[in-house]
Amino acid sequence: MKRIIGAAIALFATQALATADVITQEEIRAAVGAVDTAAIIENDAHDRNWLNYGLNYAETRFSQLNAINEDNVGELGLAWSLGLESRRGVEATPIVVDGVMFVTASWSVVHAVDAVTGEELWVYDPEVPREFAHKGCCDVVNRGVAVYDGKVFVGAFDGYLHALDAATGERVWKTDTIENREMSYTITGAPRVINGKVIIGNGGAEYGVRGYVSAYDVGTGDMAWRWYVVPGDPSKPYENESMKMAAETWDPSGKYWEAGGGGTIWDAMAYDPELNMLYVGTGNGSPWNRHLRSPAGGDNLFLASIVALNPDTGGGCPVLC
Secondary structure: OOOOOHHHHHHHHHHHHOOOOOOOOOHHHHHHOOOOOOHHHHHEEEHHHEEOOOOOOOOOOOOOOOOOOOOOOHHHHOOOOOOOOOOOOOOOOOOOEEOOOEEEEEHHHHEEEEEEOEEEEEEOOOOOOHHHHHHHOOOOOOOOOEOOOOOOEEEEOOOEEEEEEEEOOOOEEEEEEEHHHHHOOEEEOEEEEEEEEEEEEOOOOHHEEEEEEEEEEOOOOOOOOOOOOOOOOOOOOOOOOHHHHOOOOHHHHHHHHHHOOOOOOOOOOOEEEEOOOOEOOOOOEEEOHHHHHHHHOOOOOOOOOEEEEEOOOOOOOOOOO
């Protein structure tokens, strides 16, 4: 399928419409089936596709495509438009693979679109219960999908991670990322896929949850690992050495674990293939007021930090805190 085009050209280059071929399911399955860690890295050489949130693993968001420049940008015109059937927040970065665009709307609904013609190929609705909206701070938004090994992955607002057949939009598997459904966990961020593992965090620090990031097998949806951002109840065993170290930076008189602690990893991530290191950004504490969560002070690790993890195991040491 010779439809490798940049997202901007796909949307605005009207001359492409006259010669556009109909995309078949077999072509979509082959194109997305070829996306893996090596393909995302190799795309850096030319940026002909937008395979990862932020374009590449470094998430630079800067494309090398140069067909549109300051000399001809004034010649652009609208080629097509597509309604996403929502009047609520839309914050997704589209993923483009060989001329097929995958983008989400509010309520985590996924749209697969022919990027040249604007034809909608399929729609997947994860059917998030509408009453779940009150658990989020900032509308029922979603920042996009990930593609890998013939599948499209989306984290739904109600905390379920869905794997879809990229050609048909049919669900392959679904797994629950929320460990305690009495708490106000949500997902508004985009998944990342590294070395065969789908990595996703959660939102909810504003409402008193304990932050963590989890990895799931692309084929089965089974959880491979989970790393917590802040320590839990000190009367119970710590999950790993990093949590034991972090607990020393909190004042137990504040009983931070009762308020969750916060530190949700709700979107920011980047990956360095040479070091095989995943960098995640962590959020605010719960409660916000440090005098309540840790009266005696302390760094309250690993809130508001950049943390480096091994994407294969979830282990590693924090950096740049």
